[in-house]
Amino acid sequence: xxxxxxxxxxxxxxxxxxxxxxxxxxxxxxxxxxxxxxxxxxxxxxxxxxxxxxxxxxxxxxxxxxxxxxxxxxxxxxxxxxxxxxxxxxxxxxxxxxxxxxxxxxxxxxxxxxxxxxxxxxxxxxxxxxxxxxxxxxxxxxxxxxxxxxxxxxxxxxxxxxxxxxxxxxxxxxxxxxxxxxxxxxxxxxxxxxxxxxxxxxxxxxxxxxxxxxxxxxxxxxxxxxxxxxxxxxxxxxxxxxxxxxxxxxxxxxxxxxxxxxxxxxxxxxxxxxxxxxxxxxxxxxxxxxxxxxxxxxxxxxxxxxxxxxxxxxxxxxxxxxxxxxxxxxxxxxxxxxxxxxxxxxxxxxxxxxxxxxxxxxxxxxxxxxxxxxxxxxxxxxxxxxxxxxxxxxxxxxxxxxxxxxxxxxxxxxxxxxxxxxxxxxxxxxxxxxxxxxxxxxxxxxxxxxxxxxx
Amino acid sequence: xxxxxxxxxxxxxxxxxxxxxxxxxxxxxxxxxxxxxxxxxxxxxxxxxxxxxxxxxxxxxxxxxxxxxxxxxxxxxxxxxxxxxxxxxxxxxxxxxxxxxxxxxxxxxxxxxxxxxxxxxxxxxxxxxxxxxxxxxxxxxxxxxxx
Numbered sequence: 001x002x003x004x005x006x007x008x009x010x011x012x013x014x015x016x017x018x019x020x021x022x023x024x025x026x027x028x029x030x031x032x033x034x035x036x037x038x039x040x041x042x043x044x045x046x047x048x049x050x051x052x053x054x055x056x057x058x059x060x061x062x063x064x065x066x067x068x069x070x071x072x073x074x075x076x077x078x079x080x081x082x083x084x085x086x087x088x089x090x091x092x093x094x095x096x097x098x099x100x101x102x103x104x105x106x107x108x109x110x111x112x113x114x115x116x117x118x119x120x121x122x123x124x125x126x127x128x129x130x131x132x133x134x135x136x137x138x139x140x141x142x143x144x145x146x147x148x149x150x151x152x153x154x155x156x157x158x159x160x161x162x163x164x165x166x167x168x169x170x171x172x173x174x175x176x177x178x179x180x181x182x183x184x185x186x187x188x189x190x191x192x193x194x195x196x197x198x199x200x201x202x203x204x205x206x207x208x209x210x211x212x213x214x215x216x217x218x219x220x221x222x223x224x225x226x227x228x229x230x231x232x233x234x235x236x237x238x239x240x241x242x243x244x245x246x247x248x249x250x251x252x253x254x255x256x257x258x259x260x261x262x263x264x265x266x267x268x269x270x271x272x273x274x275x276x277x278x279x280x281x282x283x284x285x286x287x288x289x290x291x292x293x294x295x296x297x298x299x300x301x302x303x304x305x306x307x308x309x310x311x312x313x314x315x316x317x318x319x320x321x322x323x324x325x326x327x328x329x330x331x332x333x334x335x336x337x338x339x340x341x342x343x344x345x346x347x348x349x350x351x352x353x354x355x356x357x358x359x360x361x362x363x364x365x366x367x368x369x370x371x372x373x374x375x376x377x378x379x380x381x382x383x384x385x386x387x388x389x390x391x392x393x394x395x396x397x398x399x400x401x402x403x404x405x406x407x408x409x410x411x412x413x414x415x416x417x418x419x420x421x422x423x424x425x426x427x428x429x430x431x432x433x434x435x436x437x438x439x440x441x442x443x444x445x446x447x448x449x450x451x452x453x454x455x
Numbered sequence: 456x457x458x459x460x461x462x463x464x465x466x467x468x469x470x471x472x473x474x475x476x477x478x479x480x481x482x483x484x485x486x487x488x489x490x491x492x493x494x495x496x497x498x499x500x501x502x503x504x505x506x507x508x509x510x511x512x513x514x515x516x517x518x519x520x521x522x523x524x525x526x527x528x529x530x531x532x533x534x535x536x537x538x539x540x541x542x543x544x545x546x547x548x549x550x551x552x553x554x555x556x557x558x559x560x561x562x563x564x565x566x567x568x569x570x571x572x573x574x575x576x577x578x579x580x581x582x583x584x585x586x587x588x589x590x591x592x593x594x595x596x597x598x599x600x601x602x
Contacts, residue, residue: 145463145477208578212503212570216473216511228465228475232574233581278567333545337552338514340563346552404545 145228155224159207159235160200160242168199168294174422175298175313178375178429184302190253191301195294197246198262204239205270208232213278217335250301258301265293281344281351284325292318309375316366316421322359323395324414326352330398330407353399356410360395363421364388370425380428384421391417472507476500488587492580499573506566514555521551 172195176188207214207225211232214220224230243266251259269290276283292314299310329336329345330352336343344352367388368381394413398406464478477500479493525543 140467142464142466142478144460145465209571209574211574212474212507215468215475216507221468221473226475228463228477231581232578233585236578275567275571278563333549333552337556338511340556340559340566342556342560346549346556349549349553402546 143228145231147230147234151229155229156238159204159224159230159238161203161207162200165196165199165203169196171291171317171422172294172298172301174426175295175310176302177298177426178295178309178313179299179302180309180375180430181302187254187301190249191258191298194246194250194254194258194262195297197242197249198266199294201239201243201246202266202269204235204242205266206274208235208239209270209274213339213341217339219332219335250297254301255304257304257306258297261293261297261300265290265297268293277341277343279342281342281347283342284322284344284355287325288318288321291321308373312366312369312373312375316363317418319359319362319366320414320418320421323356323391323398323410324418326356327398327407327411327414330402331404349402353402357392357395357399360388360392364392367421374430376425376428377430380425383428384424387417387420387424469504469508471511472504473511474500474503474507476504486587488580489584492577492584495573495577495580499577502573503570510559510562517555518548518551521548 169192173188173192176191177183207223210220211225214223215226220226225232225235247259247263247266250262268286273283273286273290276286295317296306296310296314299313300306303310326345329343333343333346336346344355364381364385367384370376370380371378391410391413394406394410398410400406461480461482463480466476466478468475477496479497481493482489485493522543525547
């Protein structure tokens with residue numbers, strides 16, 4: 001922190017210089033929380049150790065995991081990385097923030113206005129621009145807005161939030177696996193690919209809409225559109241070139257119901273959830289539906305019908321979203337408030353905690369419903385009871401204590417809770433063979449059909 | 456950006472608005488459509504910059520005032536013995552965040568509408584310009600082939 005204070009030079013210096021130094025001071029913060037980040041990383045890895053359904057998630061923990069499993073919803077999307085950063089930043093912000101004398105403020109404000117005026121006039125006359133921040137730090141330099149082809153894959157990956165998309169695809173495959181039909185590989189691959197493409201499209205459009213807001217929030221300020229690495233036109237074209245083939249693939253290659261669900265989900269995410277985020281707290285519920293639809297899509301891809309099992313799976317994911325997101329958003333209140341996002345944690349904190357607890361308990365209920373609907377055996381609610389009780393306990397603690405530590409505990413628990421639950425569900429799945437003895441299941445003539453046998 | 460550059464340049468985030476300023480390249484043979492696009496982008500940039508700089512400044516100021524008034528109510532000073540700035544914990548700040556959000560909601564709604572309209576318009580113009588350039592290039596290529 002003293003480094004930052006050293007960076008507050010005497011006011012006699014030019015405004016530009018002030019700005020320059022403040023920015024270099026700010027850069028030193030990341031080193032400290034990276035250490036914490038690595039420590040927390042190891043902890044998280046052990047939780048994920050026995051979870052093979054969410055293998056993707058484990059490998060992502062090692063890199064810069066900046067999003068997580070609220071499928072197709074970006075505000076949910078940040079893990080402890082952000083919480084750590086916020087911890088540091090909160091302390092830093094309170095100490096560094098020069099809400100110092102009004103003079104200093106006016107000074108830096110006037111100087112930045114002057115700078116801006118100079119920039120504008122430069123743009124008109126096409127002189128060589130003022131190389132503001134002409135330093136060695138990559139980020140602080142002026143960059144040419146020219147698209148380089150070898151950068152493109154990385155940029156598109158970040159634009160489509162590829163890690164989040166991967167998680168969405170894995171929930172879809174969980175839905176597919178839980179469907180009581182013989183496993184068909186081609187259908188599975190087509191459904192996964194189609195869902196992945198649809199998710200890419202939705203995420204790109206979301207980023208396209210949110211450029212100025214993203215640049216103001218710490219979590220999202222390094223996105224490609226914010227940094228100008230790609231033009232908005234290209235982002236929209238990319239979204240269209242992912243979305244249209246994706247939905248077409250689902251409609252024609254799998255079945256129309258899945259395609260319709262995919263298209264509906266894209267619409268819900270981009271045209272309902274994204275604008276609603278800034279209008280009312282109802283966005284959380286819409287976002288939970290967005291997250292619940294992928295497993296339903298997986299199920300309908302396998303069976304072709306929307307039956308109770310699909311809705312149950314969707315229901316489980318829907319309920320899971322709330323403890324996950326509400327716990328996460330508890331730590332991001334400042335950014336949301338400044339950015340103008342209407343989130344429960346900011347405007348209705350009591351409701352926020354109540355809803356989280358309510359849905360933790362609902363998870364227990366839904367798990368008990370699974371054998372009733374013939375999706376799993378009765379061992380499922382029994383085995384899943386401990387983890388459901390644990391998350392409900394943490395939800396209760398969060399409800400009572402309403403502080404940072406309880407919110408973080410709940411959030412971290414939700415991260416491993418869902419994969420575990422889906423895994424247990426899969427192992428407790430009612431055998432297809434049993435069903436065939438009783439009823440008539442169409443035996444497909446696919447050579448690739450596999451039959452799932454229960455242990 | 457160097458004088459001979461033929462593309463736009465984007466800079467580091469502005470201190471107040473957190474937005475990255477762009478310097479737009481103006482080609483000597485700029486068509487009317489391209490000029491409309493460039494001006495739309497410049498205007499959007501200026502408007503965004505104004506909004507966010509003012510908004511963030513207001514946030515910082517109000518936050519300071521809030522901290523000050525709360526500390527005073529508790530009987531503490533802004534800085535304690537070691538010279539560190541006294542802070543409030545997250546729960547106390549929560550009241551401020553809630554207040555601030557509700558106060559500014561209308562402003563945000565207005566800004567949202569504005570931003571969406573601008574964004575669509577700019578992207579549409581970009582599409583038109585791209586199409587025009589593609590046609591121009593095709594015509595030029597055809598001319599070259601004929602020669």
